[in-house]
Amino acid sequence: MTETDLLRKLVVELRYKPELGFYSKMDAVGANLSDDFPHWQRSPLTVEVRNRKKHRRVFLGHQRCFYETDLTPAYPNPEFDFAEKTLTEVCTGIGLREVKRVGLRQWFASDLNKSFALMVDEIASRFLNQGDDLRAILSDKTHDVAYVAEFETSDGWKYHLRLGPMTKEQWFQVVGYEANIFESPEESKETSFEEYRKGFPENFLYLDVDCYKENVPTDQFAELMTTFRRRSHDLVVKLIRYCRG
Secondary structure, three states, X not given: OOHHHHEEEEEEEEEOOOOOOHHHHHHHXXXXXXXXXXXXXXOXXXXXXXXXXXXXXXXXXXXXXXXEEEXXXXXXXXXXXXXXXXXXXXXXXXXXXXXXXXXXXXXXXXOOOOOHHHHHHHHHHHHOOOOHHHHHHOOOOOOOOOEEEEEEOOOXXXXXXXXXEEEHHHHHHHOOOOHHHOEXXXXXXXXXXXXXXXXXXXXXXXXXXXXXXXXXXXXXXXXXXXXXXXXXXXXXXXHHHHHHO
């Protein structure tokens, strides 16, 4: 298992200019996805399709759509390929030529085989300013810690990075989950939320990488997804290795 096999949640979001014609197209878009997403929900303004066995869903609204999946530890690249394929179909069905924003957000849980307290101490010393002046102000023992920053790359896209020690209980308080993206234990224990939750270690290194770029032609969406994926995974691999020490 590699570092990026520890990807546990993936969301790809597209935001676009609202157009009245969306409402006459959204049902057809949802129907075209029905082979891969057999479960659906319709409101007057939105369509949502799901595959509860594979923990996937697509939401369609007049200003944004997104693809979401919750992963058990496995090689993640097929999920990215499927997300790209699915959202490309959505763009074609809606008739989008440009999106106002493309966002790719990934949540990782990496078991460093270290205690929570040790991770707090190490991350504080490696990522935060430990100057004498600050220590004089923050003189109490650090109970928890996180590193949060926003960066811009040389080729014009940005990403938020959040990193820190985390417990399993904290993860499920911080990371949102949709109950209807999982099967019930009565349908299938193996694909239930309860079974998914069991797959997490008790404490681990949490990484949240949120990449985005604005005003993207839809014919550049696939290339941008590849760029996001490669650059963010290279970053995550290096950060996990750095934190492992």
